[in-house]
Amino acid sequence: MLMIAVFPNIDKENAPMVLRRIVNFYQGKDVKLLMPMDSAKFFDYEAYGVEDIENHPIDMALSIGGDGTLLGICRRLYERDIPVCGINIGTFGFLADIELPEIESKLEKIIKGQYYFEERMLVSGFVKSGEDDERFLGHAINDVVVTKGGVARMLHLGLSVDGCRVMDYKADGLIVSTATGSTAYSLSAGGPLINPKVKVLLLTPICPHTFNARPMVIDENDEVRIHIAALHQDIIVTFDGQESFRVLPGAEVIVRKAPLPAKIVKFDDKNYYQTIRTKLLYNA
Numbered sequence: 001m002l003m004i005a006v007f008p009n010i011d012k013e014n015a016p017m018v019l020r021r022i023v024n025f026y027q028g029k030d031v032k033l034l035m036p037m038d039s040a041k042f043f044d045y046e047a048y049g050v051e052d053i054e055n056h057p058i059d060m061a062l063s064i065g066g067d068g069t070l071l072g073i074c075r076r077l078y079e080r081d082i083p084v085c086g087i088n089i090g091t092f093g094f095l096a097d098i099e100l101p102e103i104e105s106k107l108e109k110i111i112k113g114q115y116y117f118e119e120r121m122l123v124s125g126f127v128k129s130g131e132d133d134e135r136f137l138g139h140a141i142n143d144v145v146v147t148k149g150g151v152a153r154m155l156h157l158g159l160s161v162d163g164c165r166v167m168d169y170k171a172d173g174l175i176v177s178t179a180t181g182s183t184a185y186s187l188s189a190g191g192p193l194i195n196p197k198v199k200v201l202l203l204t205p206i207c208p209h210t211f212n213a214r215p216m217v218i219d220e221n222d223e224v225r226i227h228i229a230a231l232h233q234d235i236i237v238t239f240d241g242q243e244s245f246r247v248l249p250g251a252e253v254i255v256r257k258a259p260l261p262a263k264i265v266k267f268d269d270k271n272y273y274q275t276i277r278t279k280l281l282y283n284a
Contacts, residue, residue, distance in 0.1 A: 002111065005034045005058045005082075007073050009065030010042050014089040018064050018103065019043055022087075025107050034058065058082050060110065060265065066090015067184075071141050071240045074122075074262040078139055083117050085110065085265035092279045094183050095120075097266055109267060118266050120180045120196055121220060122258035125239060129251045140239040141262055142181030144255050146226050147173030147206060149234030149246075154209060158227035161203075161218055171208040176201060176224050176255045183280070185241065191215040195272055201257075224255040 006022060008015045023045065026033055033048050034056060040049025050056050054077060061077055063070040063086040070086040077084065086096025087103060098106045109115055125144045126134040148155055154170040177186040179194040182202055187193065191204035192215060199220040205213040218224075228235055228251050237253055238244045247253065 002031045003034065003057055003059045004031060004062055004110075005036075005053055005056070005060070006039075006048070006062045006064065007036065007069065008039055008043060009063075009069040009089075010039060012065050012069075012089050014100070015064050016043060018087055018089060018100070019045070021103050022062065022064075022107065023048075025104050029111060031111065054080065060085060063087065063096060064089065065096070067093060067095045068240070068242065070095050070264075072242055074120075074141055074264075075139050075240070078122070078258075078260065078262070081260065081263065083263040083265050085115075092183075094275060094279060095180070095264055097264075097270060106267060110265075115265050115267050117263040118196065119261040120264055121178050121199065121261055123176065123178060123201070123255050124258045125237060126254040126256075127237065127245070127247050127251055128254060129248060134254060137237060137245050138239040138243050139258050140181075141178065142184045142240045143175050143177040143186060144253070145173060145175050145185060145206075145238045145241075146228065146247075146253050147236055147238065149236050154207075155235065156229035158229060159203065160225040160227070162222045166216075167213060169205065169208050169210050169213045171205045171213065173206040174226055175204040175206060176226075177204060178202070181240075183276075186215070189215075192217075193276065197272075201255075220257050226253045226255075228253065 008019050034050050035048045036053045037049035037051050040046050061084045063073050087098045088096035122139045125137045128134045158168045159166045175186045179196045182194040186204040189204045189206050201218050203216040235247050
């Protein structure tokens with residue numbers, strides 16, 4: 001029996017309708033659906049709810065939402081090595097591969113095993129203050145961002161890659177992005193599009209006050225260190241735009257490749273360049 005954990009975004013208007021279609025489609029089939037208990041109660045599907053779903057036997061996770069929902073589930077299940085499949089009811093849906101008109105056909109393909117996994121690199125973020133040891137903050141699939149908070153003052157940043165000081169500059173922040181994240185915040189800040197099959201990291205400054213600071217592509221195994229020399233106290237490190245931590249001036253943010261990748265479920269009828277054309281160019 002196939003064990004599928006369903007993670008609906010309770011803030012999405014179409015989530016109840018999509019959840020109903022999933023439940024109806026898999027009724028009577030050799031599939032067991034599970035949901036986090038809080039979501040199951042919210043959508044009135046308590047019979048499917050389980051506590052501590054992260055430690056429950058699962059073959060696949062099904063995300064109902066946008067890319068942000070899928071990113072959160074990948075981080076939530078990071079150490080379990082569970083593939084995640086996304087149903088897109090968000091805006092773009094670069095990672096969430098199933099659109100509303102094709103839900104039932106793609107659910108059938110999941111039963112028949114007619115899909116494949118794309119491994120997407122994650123990065124790990126740490127902070128180091130003075131002589132203290134590194135403190136782990138979190139993982140990200142798209143990006144780790146060092147930025148200012150509400151105060152309209154630039155940060156003074158020192159960038160080092162693999163122990164070599166690369167640049168010092170003033171800016172609103174710096175984005176350390178994976179190739180997957182090149183279609184996210186980095187793109188808005190002027191970074192290039194990078195095919196996720198290319199194993200690199202992308203460093204994109206945010207509004208740098210210099211002509212010399214440009215996006216930089218580095219090896220996926222390079223260690224990035226960002227020294228924060230700003231005097232004001234409002235400095236934030238964010239992970240995929242969903243988790244944030246405040247850090248103090250003088251701290252050093254360290255980003256390196258995470259030990260394990262995320263597994264994203266994909267289907268043969270779509271590819272990266274088709275997605276770029278339909279999601280980015282068509283919606284421009």
